[in-house]
Amino acid sequence: MVEKKVEVKNLNVWFGQTHSLKDINLDIYDNEVLTIIGPANSGKTTFLRMLNRLNELQENFRFSGEIIFDHKNFFDFSVQELRKKIGMVFALPVPLPLTVFDNVAYGPKLHGIRDRGKLKEIVERSLRLAYLWEEVKDRLNASAFLLSGGQQQRLCIARTLACEPEIILFDEPCSGLDPVSTAKIEEAMQELKKDYTLVLVTNNVKQAARVGDRTAFFLSGELIEIERTDRLFTAPKDNRTEGYISGRFG
Amino acid sequence: MNQKIKQKIAFFILFLSICLVVIPIVLLVIFIGIKGLPAINWEFLTGLPKQGMRAGGIFPAIVGTVYLVIGAVLFSLPIGILSAIYLSEYAKENILTRLIRLAIINLSGVPSIVYGLFGLAFFVIFFNFGTSVLSGSLTLGIMILPIIITATQESLKSVPYAFREVSLSLGATKWQTIKNIVLPNALPGILTGTILGIARAAGETAPILFTVAAFYLPHLPKSIFDQVMALPYHLYVISTQIPGVPDRMRYGTALVLLVMVLSINLIAIILRYQLRKKKRW
Numbered sequence: 001m002v003e004k005k006v007e008v009k010n011l012n013v014w015f016g017q018t019h020s021l022k023d024i025n026l027d028i029y030d031n032e033v034l035t036i037i038g039p040a041n042s043g044k045t046t047f048l049r050m051l052n053r054l055n056e057l058q059e060n061f062r063f064s065g066e067i068i069f070d071h072k073n074f075f076d077f078s079v080q081e082l083r084k085k086i087g088m089v090f091a092l093p094v095p096l097p098l099t100v101f102d103n104v105a106y107g108p109k110l111h112g113i114r115d116r117g118k119l120k121e122i123v124e125r126s127l128r129l130a131y132l133w134e135e136v137k138d139r140l141n142a143s144a145f146l147l148s149g150g151q152q153q154r155l156c157i158a159r160t161l162a163c164e165p166e167i168i169l170f171d172e173p174c175s176g177l178d179p180v181s182t183a184k185i186e187e188a189m190q191e192l193k194k195d196y197t198l199v200l201v202t203n204n205v206k207q208a209a210r211v212g213d214r215t216a217f218f219l220s221g222e223l224i225e226i227e228r229t230d231r232l233f234t235a236p237k238d239n240r241t242e243g244y245i246s247g248r249f250g
Numbered sequence: 251m252n253q254k255i256k257q258k259i260a261f262f263i264l265f266l267s268i269c270l271v272v273i274p275i276v277l278l279v280i281f282i283g284i285k286g287l288p289a290i291n292w293e294f295l296t297g298l299p300k301q302g303m304r305a306g307g308i309f310p311a312i313v314g315t316v317y318l319v320i321g322a323v324l325f326s327l328p329i330g331i332l333s334a335i336y337l338s339e340y341a342k343e344n345i346l347t348r349l350i351r352l353a354i355i356n357l358s359g360v361p362s363i364v365y366g367l368f369g370l371a372f373f374v375i376f377f378n379f380g381t382s383v384l385s386g387s388l389t390l391g392i393m394i395l396p397i398i399i400t401a402t403q404e405s406l407k408s409v410p411y412a413f414r415e416v417s418l419s420l421g422a423t424k425w426q427t428i429k430n431i432v433l434p435n436a437l438p439g440i441l442t443g444t445i446l447g448i449a450r451a452a453g454e455t456a457p458i459l460f461t462v463a464a465f466y467l468p469h470l471p472k473s474i475f476d477q478v479m480a481l482p483y484h485l486y487v488i489s490t491q492i493p494g495v496p497d498r499m500r501y502g503t504a505l506v507l508l509v510m511v512l513s514i515n516l517i518a519i520i521l522r523y524q525l526r527k528k529k530r531w
Contacts, residue, residue, distance in 0.1 A: 083419055087420070090416070094415075096416060097435055
């Protein structure tokens, strides 16, 4: 039996009067790639942002329910510790207005690593893991904004990896990218799942089928179905799932 | 009338209005320059006033203005920046903070003579600082505080929210995010506000009238509790209070004040340009 990394129990989320997530029960296993699919406004990004506690930045946010992370109450961790352990890659690449090197070193510096040699080591390792090292090794001191869109997104992945997280959350990381950049990022994910637990929210059903071990289907804030990816795509139990993956709506 | 001619007329009107803005500024500088330049020499800039200010130099007034501006900035810059950070990053949106914001905006519209009277009552008399560099600097500082706070708030707001979110998502605290990401990128705007404040502080007469400015003081201050002469007030004195001051001395004084303010602005523009070159988004 594989370890449960995260257990979500009866999670409800509201923004003001809007009930965004309804009674979500879902486990995330160690070292799996869980993909979350669903149409716009289905709550998949809200769910992801719950795991990184970013929803709290919005003022009218409320929630109920329980989350267990590493067998401990999610909210017993400090926000900073939790966000270090559960990293996030956003839909659009957002490099910080710093150099390539400082972007990747940003997290480790926050968490107290000051030694220049150690930082260099972390930066190189993270950039290699994100399949970016070869492309940027000669311009580590250039502004991160000089990189192309695909490179910027891989830089963001490297930046998240540099914090040495246990879980990496991807929020539609390829939505603004061309197919070649998308392929590179998917390649990086395949490599990453050996050491990390990945949760990938995607609008691209084919991408879910390619990279996911298990796939969850969200619709209107509800979890309709969660199943092994091959089974979900070949024999969905719920006909709403079938409708979505076969392209009848969404 | 066809669209092309309409377009030409529109351009002409727009061009005319920019001319109306630029011409007075250029004329002012040229006028003051031509009239004041003959007075400028080493003795004028570094000497003490003589013959009841009808001859000699304006050195004490230059030094006085520099001291006052430095004092005002030392006081208002830290307080202004810190309160702007509090208001735009930490304070919750409620009636109280909205009132504070409104008050700050309105403060910048208060006539400067009112600041002068306030300074007299509060610093000179209540705190017993006397008419001194300290009282004058604090009064000027309070006057430019709203300028600095407003400019800082604007430039903090202009730093994209996504940067903050990314920094927080990597496990940074709010303060680390402000210190590492928000403040460095807001710096050009903060600088502009500060410079506008400095220029205003250097040129104002009313706030220093009762709080620091000396009519005639042919030596430099020894401590912050001494009075000083200041350029704007000196200009007022030799223009209206003393008969028989040669014209060129008045215009010379005005020219020095003008050049000081303009070069402060120029430094700000260059600094801001250098800082902006680094950022790209």
